[in-house]
Amino acid sequence: MPSPNSSDLSPPSFILASLPGLESTHFWMPILLCFIYILAVTGNCAVLLVVKVEPSLHAPMYFFLCMLAAIDLALSTSTVPRVLSFYWFNTREISFSACLAQMFFIHALSAIESTVLLAMAVDRYVAICHPLRHPAILTNAATAKIGLVATARGVLFFLPLPLFLLPLPFCSSRALSHSFCLHQDVMNLACANTTPSMVYGLAAILLVMGLDALLICLSYLLILKAVLGLPAWKERLKVFSTCVAHICVVLVFYVPLIGLSVVHRFGKDLAPVVHVTMGHVYILVPAVLNPIIYGVRTKQIQRRILNLIHINNNRTAQ
Template sequence: MNPCNFTHTTFILIGLPGLEAAQFWIAFPLLFMYVVALLGNCTVVFIVRTEHSLHAPMYLFLCMLAAIDLVLSTFTMPKILALFWFNSQEITFDMCLTQMFFIHALSATESTVLLAMAFDRYVAICHPLRHAAILTNTVTAQIGIVAVVRGSLFFFPLPLLLKRLHFCGSNILTHSYCVHQDMMKLAHADTMPNVIYGLTAILLVMGVDSVFILLSYVLIIKTVLSIASPEERHKAFSTCISHIGAVAIFYIPLISLCFVHRFGKRAPPYVHTLMANVYLLIPPVMNPIIYSVKTKQIRKAIHKVLLPKGSQI
């Protein structure tokens, strides 16, 4: 490998290769989704904070999830919209590192919160008499702090690992935002430490979380099936529907994006970019909708706070 005596100070983000003429109009649905995400998650945070009856672990975890989605979408969508509308492709190296860190760290934090929500459902269904003693509001807050610290610690080394590399070849990224694997591929140096650490961090966070979420639901299903009354079985399992939806819309786009990167080399370039944008946008948009539709307590609280007295749901 030829010696590299300088490194780029900026990177170039791309929109939708092959669909440049349509990017301006595609940005409008993205803007609509961003506004829905902002309104929906702000509403969830406001409702949970102001409605005392929702100061319970399940809803406090939901509030954390909404806050994470707010920050994550705000760190990415304005730049994506500027790219699609104004062809604002340049992003400084340090800003790219910052965006990359927050994307990975917040995704890891969201994964941890989803695991905590699965644990909450497991205790509520399998050990209902101990639920209030195990998951107090103090413990719930501590879990939230651990989720943030865990996500930050696991992915803080990524910017440092990239900082040591030189980028003197192409500086054109293949996404509309900065992620570790995309930046790493442009490095003019040995990236094996980046590959090993990046894979290890993902496996130890998202991989471990997904295994324990699955285990929680195996135990939940086992307990629910042992309940004699069909009505009680339905009532118990219905409390998990919203969380199952949140897990699905987080992990399915993530797994799909990994498959596209691994096996979709012959797919048009815009497919990779679209999938990457879907991965970032779908959870913030869908989580508040799913919980508002499927959770009676959330609907009641929204009705109480936002709608006139005497209206019906």
């Protein structure tokens, strides 16, 4: 293999993936993505606003919910506007530095969200299995510290990913398989030994998302054991129903994550549209569904949103 020249070492840009063979969809695709993005922004901003203005919601569970909303806002905003500019203005190229920055934000924010979901599972475990100790263990100050630890964990584990790719030479192919930058996608375009980057990326995923998923499952096994120890079925259902929203949010996060990982590692022969679609699902589905799930399952949030809508309608009528 010839030695890479200076332009190889620092590629000017990468090419974002479109929907090959489906050029006719390029008219309505940005409209659909924009509509979904507006839903995500509106829903998550509504959660943040409701928790801020309602003093009764100033509790750890709702602060964790605010963390999820902020993460989903940041994750969708770091990707969707760039995708929309690609469709609307045909700006398919993304610079090398912008690609690495976007890749870092996607992976770090995903790691932070995974940690917050684990903290919410621990919150449910303590509330159900040790209810008398719950107010003393999960205070507002402890919740803030958990948020800081989650942020530091995501940054420290995933900051090395773009640093591993920064010195690598890249070959002539600059076409990505998604409409945004992911570590393995960019790494596959390098024409050098990527084993250290691949090993570290896999280790980071297993030590963060993998470990979190394992601990979440463990916490729910302990919760299930405690719930089954209750004497009456109605009491069991009532207690376990407090976990339904969190279980749904966990599934909404981990199912697309696992699906995208499987497609990346074992779906090289799949149609390109599958890669692009799975990427959009991974970024947008949690951001849209999380506020809906908690809005439907949490009466305090429902009531406050309805009150705000009622007040706004009265002002409009006046």
